[in-house]
Amino acid sequence: MYTIKDVAEKMELSEHTLRFWAKSGFFPFVKRNANNIRMFSENDLEWVKIVKCLRAVGTENKAIKRYIDLCIVGDSTIAERYSIIQETKARALKQQEELTKQLAMLEYKENFYKNLIKNNLKDTWNPMNKPTLEDEAV
Amino acid sequence: MYTIKDVAEKMELSEHTLRFWAKSGFFPFVKRNANNIRMFSENDLEWVKIVKCLRAVGTENKAIKRYIDLCIVGDSTIAERYSIIQETKARALKQQEELTKQLAMLEYKENFYKNLIKNNLKDTWNPMNKPTLEDEAV
DNA sequence: GCTTGCCTTAGAGCTGCTATCAAATAGTAA
DNA sequence: TTACTATTTGATAGCAGCTCTAAGGCAAGC
Numbered sequence: 001m002y003t004i005k006d007v008a009e010k011m012e013l014s015e016h017t018l019r020f021w022a023k024s025g026f027f028p029f030v031k032r033n034a035n036n037i038r039m040f041s042e043n044d045l046e047w048v049k050i051v052k053c054l055r056a057v058g059t060e061n062k063a064i065k066r067y068i069d070l071c072i073v074g075d076s077t078i079a080e081r082y083s084i085i086q087e088t089k090a091r092a093l094k095q096q097e098e099l100t101k102q103l104a105m106l107e108y109k110e111n112f113y114k115n116l117i118k119n120n121l122k123d124t125w126n127p128m129n130k131p132t133l134e135d136e137a138v
Numbered sequence: 139m140y141t142i143k144d145v146a147e148k149m150e151l152s153e154h155t156l157r158f159w160a161k162s163g164f165f166p167f168v169k170r171n172a173n174n175i176r177m178f179s180e181n182d183l184e185w186v187k188i189v190k191c192l193r194a195v196g197t198e199n200k201a202i203k204r205y206i207d208l209c210i211v212g213d214s215t216i217a218e219r220y221s222i223i224q225e226t227k228a229r230a231l232k233q234q235e236e237l238t239k240q241l242a243m244l245e246y247k248e249n250f251y252k253n254l255i256k257n258n259l260k261d262t263w264n265p266m267n268k269p270t271l272e273d274e275a276v
Numbered sequence: 277g278c279t280t281g282c283c284t285t286a287g288a289g290c291t292g293c294t295a296t297c298a299a300a301t302a303g304t305a306a
Numbered sequence: 307t308t309a310c311t312a313t314t315t316g317a318t319a320g321c322a323g324c325t326c327t328a329a330g331g332c333a334a335g336c
Contacts, residue, residue: 003313003314004313004314004315005313005314014293014294015314016293016294016295017292017293017294019314019315019316020292020293020294023316024292035300035301035302035314035315036300036301036314036315037301037313037314037315038314038315049243050243050247053240053243053244055292056236056237056240057237057240057244060291060292061291061292062291074261075260075261078251078254078255078261079255081251082248082251082252082254082255085244085247085248085251086248088244089241089244089245089248092237092240092241092244093241095237096234096237096238096241098194099194099195099230099233099234099237100234102191102194102195102230103227103230103231103234105187105188105191106191106195106223106226106227106230107227109188109223110220110223110224110227113216113219113220113223114220116216116220117216117217117220122213123212123213123216141282141283142282142283142284143282143283152324152325153283154324154325154326155323155324155325157284157285158323158324158325161285162323173283173284173331173332173333174283174284174331174332175282175283175284175332176283176284193323198322198323199322199323200322
């Protein structure tokens with residue numbers, strides 16, 4: 001059994017965030033001990049994990065709550081849960097694509113500056129240097 | 139030359155966001171026409187692009203402003219700009235890693251539900267089904 | 277000259293934390 | 307026993323980054 005602090009460390013989240021999530025109804029089964037302290041079971045950690053996963057790909061808290069509630073209802077909601085996961089995955093894939101694009105741009109700029117420094121050149125595009133791979137626009 | 143609306147469409151950003159960014163000092167060279175309307179040049183679009191890139195990888199607006207200001211100062215700031223881009227790229231790579239992990243989890247859950255549906259099975263883990271690849275905990 | 281449409285600014289509202297606070301409890305040390 | 311420290315609690319305030327609304331300006335078309 002884990003306290004909030006333990007979970008925070010284990011899952012690399014802040015205690016604040018965990019309390020906020022708990023208040024948002026994301027951990028419906030976390031029990032309290034005799035002193036009203038939340039005690040997370042191993043199973044509760046799995047809830048934390050899935051919530052963290054959904055948040056990490058930008059799922060709104062309202063939608064996370066919806067998913068949790070569907071889990072609680074039981075087997076009749078499996079189809080909806082499946083489609084939620086599918087949509088979430090699709091969004092995550094888009095994010096990955098987007099991130100790859102931005103990384104290409106950052107790499108381009110990194111090389112641009114590296115070259116300026118290495119050859120002791122001026123930034124002839126000052127105040128804005130050429131920032132994209134393809135554009136040659138003024 | 140482009141109005142806010144044109145830029146919003148072209149860059150897939152909201153007009154609100156562009157005005158907010160403009161107010162934050164991210165587009166210092168955007169000129170107004172006789173009717174006080176912002177007119178973005180091709181060069182201004184490049185600024186929008188780099189700001190969008192930095193935001194997309196989670197750079198704080200304060201830090202973006204800093205970068206813009208460095209660009210304006212000129213060649214003496216190339217070294218600092220270079221290291222900003224390097225750090226940004228490092229963060230983006232971490233995000234990419236994280237995203238890949240979360241995608242693995244989502245794929246696992248997708249298959250889990252798919253299997254339940256295909257074989258008309260019960261979710262024996264209800265209310266929380268087995269969510270991770272490696273954990274066999276309780 | 278009236279409507280439509282796009283622009284403007286100011287400012288309120290929203291989401292998702294993040295930080296601060298006081299109070300309760302438990303453990304340790306003198 | 308008392309004091310001090312550490313941890314947890316809930317309530318609440320504050321913050322970043324949008325997002326939306328309201329009120330008004332200007333230009334073109336009918």
